[in-house]
Amino acid sequence: MLSLLLQRRSSCFLGKDMRFRTLLIIIILSLIVLLFAQCSTAPRETGGEAAETYKMAAIFPGTIADSDYNTLGYLVLEAVQKDMGIETAYSEGVAVSDSEGVIREYIDAGYNIIFTHGGQFINETVEIAKQFPHIYFIGEGDGAVKDPPPNLWVIDRNFHVGFYGVGALAALQSQTGKIGYLGGLRLPCSYAEVHGMQQAIDDLGLEVELIPVWVGDFNNPARAREAADAMIADGNDVLVCSLNQGVLGVFEAVKATPKTVWVTVKYTDKSSFAPDNYITSLLYDFTGPMKEIVSNIQSGETGGYYSMGFDAGVSLQEPQHVSDEVKKQVDQIIKGVKNGKINVIKNVEPIEQ
Numbered sequence: 001m002l003s004l005l006l007q008r009r010s011s012c013f014l015g016k017d018m019r020f021r022t023l024l025i026i027i028i029l030s031l032i033v034l035l036f037a038q039c040s041t042a043p044r045e046t047g048g049e050a051a052e053t054y055k056m057a058a059i060f061p062g063t064i065a066d067s068d069y070n071t072l073g074y075l076v077l078e079a080v081q082k083d084m085g086i087e088t089a090y091s092e093g094v095a096v097s098d099s100e101g102v103i104r105e106y107i108d109a110g111y112n113i114i115f116t117h118g119g120q121f122i123n124e125t126v127e128i129a130k131q132f133p134h135i136y137f138i139g140e141g142d143g144a145v146k147d148p149p150p151n152l153w154v155i156d157r158n159f160h161v162g163f164y165g166v167g168a169l170a171a172l173q174s175q176t177g178k179i180g181y182l183g184g185l186r187l188p189c190s191y192a193e194v195h196g197m198q199q200a201i202d203d204l205g206l207e208v209e210l211i212p213v214w215v216g217d218f219n220n221p222a223r224a225r226e227a228a229d230a231m232i233a234d235g236n237d238v239l240v241c242s243l244n245q246g247v248l249g250v251f252e253a254v255k256a257t258p259k260t261v262w263v264t265v266k267y268t269d270k271s272s273f274a275p276d277n278y279i280t281s282l283l284y285d286f287t288g289p290m291k292e293i294v295s296n297i298q299s300g301e302t303g304g305y306y307s308m309g310f311d312a313g314v315s316l317q318e319p320q321h322v323s324d325e326v327k328k329q330v331d332q333i334i335k336g337v338k339n340g341k342i343n344v345i346k347n348v349e350p351i352e353q
Contacts, residue, residue: 055086061095103125142346162282165337176237179236180234228254279320
């Protein structure tokens, strides 16, 4: 009887012990699962700080297939993605009035570097940067921004510097003593280009007349052709173009005239479809400056000012159809600008013509 009672009590204790062990195992497994879930969702850290993932979006005023200004912007994204491993996206043909909405869509989609390619976007870029202090913005302009937000990088294109070199080349090449400037819209940067050319002419001490004309559109070949025809008829033998697709109309005018008329262009090499009297292009490269800026952002430098010029992103394509003496003079002038011996004044005063 006693042995039977002890056996029952032993079985009871064993049952309780088994249930306790089972419960303990369940609790331990639950804690392990919870800990694993927390670890798998926690951000990876380097040096005690969460590593930031960068995604870059850009907006362009025109088509990326223009072989001109917008193409240069697209090449920036290609380089950032290929060389820096950053995911990119873009919108082309964006009007200024639509830019804020497009930017907000990219921010909502998780893009934290916003690049606005074109000086027309700078005011909107500044204002929206103030509203999103944790997003990095890169805008282009023609001077420093007053009281910029700390998350804004401004690229100053300094068009006047490049056109000082072009103006010197055009003045030295001209045989009639008359050179024409063909612009699109009357903008401060365009006025600065003409003033830069005039400063070069004055510094050289040449009796060359500079005649600027604005056709009202950067991308209208018909208007540009009409203006170029009139300039050629008026005796201008060098046409300096500050146009985008409109330059095609200038090319047509130069090809059609029996006169010897030289032409220069801007942004990209257009020699493959230019007339025989193509001299040069003032080349712009936004890729180098942009990679430097993005690298600075990754290093914690959230905003700043980047100045373009002959020492950073701007170069003059080797002149064609000019004498060796002219090449040498222009080369020396550009070296003087680069080393600071020549100070090109930024003058945006409107020009009445």
